[in-house]
Amino acid sequence: MSTTRADPASLDLMFPQELISLEVSALLPSDLQIRPLASTDYKRGHLDVLSVLSIVNDLGEVAWVNQFHAMRATPRAYFSIVILDKASDKIVGVGTVFIERKFLRGLGSVGHIEDIAVDKSQQGKKLGLRIIQALTHISENSGCYKTILNCSDANIPFYEKCGYVKKENEMAKYAPERVHNAPKL
Amino acid sequence: MSTTRADPASLDLMFPQELISLEVSALLPSDLQIRPLASTDYKRGHLDVLSVLSIVNDLGEVAWVNQFHAMRATPRAYFSIVILDKASDKIVGVGTVFIERKFLRGLGSVGHIEDIAVDKSQQGKKLGLRIIQALTHISENSGCYKTILNCSDANIPFYEKCGYVKKENEMAKYAPERVHNAPKL
Numbered sequence: 001m002s003t004t005r006a007d008p009a010s011l012d013l014m015f016p017q018e019l020i021s022l023e024v025s026a027l028l029p030s031d032l033q034i035r036p037l038a039s040t041d042y043k044r045g046h047l048d049v050l051s052v053l054s055i056v057n058d059l060g061e062v063a064w065v066n067q068f069h070a071m072r073a074t075p076r077a078y079f080s081i082v083i084l085d086k087a088s089d090k091i092v093g094v095g096t097v098f099i100e101r102k103f104l105r106g107l108g109s110v111g112h113i114e115d116i117a118v119d120k121s122q123q124g125k126k127l128g129l130r131i132i133q134a135l136t137h138i139s140e141n142s143g144c145y146k147t148i149l150n151c152s153d154a155n156i157p158f159y160e161k162c163g164y165v166k167k168e169n170e171m172a173k174y175a176p177e178r179v180h181n182a183p184k185l
Numbered sequence: 186m187s188t189t190r191a192d193p194a195s196l197d198l199m200f201p202q203e204l205i206s207l208e209v210s211a212l213l214p215s216d217l218q219i220r221p222l223a224s225t226d227y228k229r230g231h232l233d234v235l236s237v238l239s240i241v242n243d244l245g246e247v248a249w250v251n252q253f254h255a256m257r258a259t260p261r262a263y264f265s266i267v268i269l270d271k272a273s274d275k276i277v278g279v280g281t282v283f284i285e286r287k288f289l290r291g292l293g294s295v296g297h298i299e300d301i302a303v304d305k306s307q308q309g310k311k312l313g314l315r316i317i318q319a320l321t322h323i324s325e326n327s328g329c330y331k332t333i334l335n336c337s338d339a340n341i342p343f344y345e346k347c348g349y350v351k352k353e354n355e356m357a358k359y360a361p362e363r364v365h366n367a368p369k370l
Contacts, residue, residue: 046288047288050288050289053289054289054290055289055290056288056289056290057289057290057291057293059291059292063292064288064292067286067288067292070260070286071286073260074259074260074262075255075258075259077259077262078286080288098285100283100297100299101252101255101256101263102299102300103231103232103235103241103249103252103265103300104235104238104239104240104241104242104300105239105240105241105242106241106242106244107244107248107249107252108242112285112297114285114287115287115288115289136358139360140360140361144360145359145360146357146358146359146360147357147358147360148335148355148356148357148358149355149356150333150335150352150353150354150355150356151353151354151356152353152354153354156354156356159356160356162358163358164356164357164358165356165357165358166354166355166356167335167355167356167357168335168336168337168354168355169335169336169337169338169341169351169353169354169355170333170334170335170351170352170353170354170355171333171334171335171336171341171344171345171349171350171351171352172331172332172333172349172350172352173321173331173332173333173347173348173349173350174330174331175324175325175329175330175331175332176325
């Protein structure tokens with residue numbers, strides 16, 4: 001095992017490491033590391049972790065890397081983070097906040113937290129809490145006046161512990177040809 | 186009154202008029218028009234309509250136009266629409282859908298509907314429904330596998346009539362220095 005492999009300085013990151021809260025980093029178990037998503041994270045199991053959350057429908061590494069670059073090319077929009085197990089160089093936690101510009105609130109911005117997932121082998125280590133804290137830090141430090149996310153009834157108490165309060169209801173409409181299913185390719 | 190003033194072809198639009206559903210356009214009362222937001226819509230009362238919804242905190246036209254251009258410069262992201270009263274050349278309805286890229290669902294996309302507002306003088310004309318239909322059309326035609334929005338308990342029946350179903354709960358955290366208030370400038 002190599003410590004160089006996991007060194008953020010050697011990676012092509014989605015955004016600067018400096019945006020990750022040092023306080024949150026320090027609270028992680030010492031065998032884990034939190035950093036921005038890197039262009040080579042497909043190989044470290046990024047989609048494997050996301051698959052605990054929803055349908056992944058893996059299109060392969062080239063398509064994944066293209067999406068990474070499309071997201072990074074969007075100015076001040078996507079901030080995906082990962083928690084990495086240093087020994088195995090595998091991703092064990094993921095999450096994203098993306099920033100929406102508005103005309104309201106003095107041309108304000110809102111951070112939307114999406115797609116939080118933690119590998120089942122890592123439960124009980126508060127990694128979900130650390131991901132939410134890190135993403136909220138990015139959102140607030142990017143000038144967002146609020147940060148929002150959607151969750152099930154069962155997860156409300158967890159997000160309340162993270163400092164969130166229930167506000168409204170999420171309504172959804174699935175596109176007709178793809179109802180509750182992965183896109184046909 | 187001039188019909189030229191309201192002709193989308195003469196305006197600098199956020200996105201092409203062709204993305205607006207012809208079916209939805211045809212369902213509007215004949216004195217109204219639906220089109221993409223234009224760079225000159227600050228003068229047509231865009232923020233006045235938004236002010237029925239939330240704190241606007243108007244920073245002036247130059248700042249508004251800069252935000253318009255920043256949003257348009259973001260590829261395949263922001264789609265703001267307006268309903269215009271042709272006679273007065275004033276905006277009477279607004280709404281936005283922005284598109285989020287994901288790693289899930291075959292590198293899928295989700296449309297987020299935000300900031301729907303209709304002038305109080307125009308109630309009872311189903312303009313809210315038309316705005317939702319037009320934004321959902323844009324979202325689904327942009328390849329989003331689902332479209333989501335957040336609403337109060339009182340508005341759930343309205344969005345159900347628009348084809349939406351309640352899914353999860355919106356949780357929110359306001360940034361500490363700006364809690365439930367407009368940003369200090």
